[in-house]
Amino acid sequence: MTRPAESEASSGAGRVRVWDLPTRLFHWTLAVLVGFSFTSAKVGGAWIEWHFYSGYTILALVTFRLLWGFAGSRYARFANFVRGPRAIAEYLRGGSARPGHNPLGALSVLAMLLCLLVQASTGLFATDDIASEGPLAKLVSASTAALLTRIHRWNEKVLLTLTILHLGAVFYYLLAGRRNLIVPMLTGDQQAHGAPAARDDPAMRLRAVVLLAVASGLVGYLVNL
Numbered sequence: 001m002t003r004p005a006e007s008e009a010s011s012g013a014g015r016v017r018v019w020d021l022p023t024r025l026f027h028w029t030l031a032v033l034v035g036f037s038f039t040s041a042k043v044g045g046a047w048i049e050w051h052f053y054s055g056y057t058i059l060a061l062v063t064f065r066l067l068w069g070f071a072g073s074r075y076a077r078f079a080n081f082v083r084g085p086r087a088i089a090e091y092l093r094g095g096s097a098r099p100g101h102n103p104l105g106a107l108s109v110l111a112m113l114l115c116l117l118v119q120a121s122t123g124l125f126a127t128d129d130i131a132s133e134g135p136l137a138k139l140v141s142a143s144t145a146a147l148l149t150r151i152h153r154w155n156e157k158v159l160l161t162l163t164i165l166h167l168g169a170v171f172y173y174l175l176a177g178r179r180n181l182i183v184p185m186l187t188g189d190q191q192a193h194g195a196p197a198a199r200d201d202p203a204m205r206l207r208a209v210v211l212l213a214v215a216s217g218l219v220g221y222l223v224n225l
Contacts, residue, residue, distance in 0.1 A: 014193035018099045019185055020073040020200040022208035026065055027185055033058050034116070034163065041156075048132045052123070056219055059120035062113055063215035064208075071211060073198035075100035082106050099192035108166055115159045122152040124222065135223045 019027075033054050040051040069078040081101035088103040101109055125140055125148040127133035137145045173179045184190040188200060 014191050015189045016099065016192050016195050016197040017188050017200050018075050018190040018192065018195075018198055019188045020076060020198050020208075021188065021205055022068065022212075023072065023076045024185055024188055026061055026068070030058065030061050030116075033061070034159070038156075038160070052132075052134070055120050055123040056223055058116060059124075060212070060216045060219040062116045062120060063218060064212045065113060066117075067211045067215060068208065071207060073200060073204055074196065075198050082110065099190055099195045105169070108162070108169065112159075112162050112166065115155060115162055119152065119155050119159055122148045122155065125149070126152045136225060139225065 037051055037054045037058065040047040040054065068076055071077075074080055081103070083103040083106060088107070091103045124134040124136040125145050127137045127145050127149055133145070140148070170181050173181055
């Protein structure tokens with residue numbers, strides 16, 4: 001007997017639920033916070049305190065997404081979209097796209113998560129040696145804090161590059177008329193006739209709340225060491 005939540009298509013001919021609500025909320029909240037973090041870092045002054053708060057929240061969200069990559073719905077799981085070199089080569093040769101992340105997009109997702117994890121983690125130890133420092137800066141030597149601060153600054157450029165590439169890819173697919181990636185991340189539904197739908201029921205959303213609480217608790221513990 002099939003599980004209805006995984007197999008039934010959503011409303012609209014050929015459209016199925018691909019992105020569950022927790023994944024969509026994660027995506028858009030993260031986008032806002034990354035933009036805010038860039039801006040608050042450049043403005044400086046009293047905004048640095050909010051920059052730190054934004055960084056803590058980003059770290060909690062990334063930790064949640066890593067957990068969700070193993071415990072989330074069908075298309076949010078790493079096992080569903082992370083593919084090897086052969087699948088990537090086949091896709092670049094014009095292979096048909098599957099629902100969710102394509103093999104090339106999967107590399108972008110992994111790179112972005114890794115970059116954000118490095119950025120938020122090093123921010124816990126970053127210091128300007130004047131007025132502000134991360135909550136864990138005092139737990140390491142001055143030389144280690146200086147090294148992590150340099151990594152934090154260098155990685156900012158990497159993160160900015162990845163963000164630009166991500167936006168460029170989204171608009172390329174949109175303008176080339178091949179695939180609209182924005183609307184599915186808003187509605188959750190994607191044109192994928194015959195494909196199984198992802199679970200997006202109350203039980204799955206409750207699971208997301210629990211995992212987010214775990215991630216937030218872990219970050220809160222680190223910040224208050």
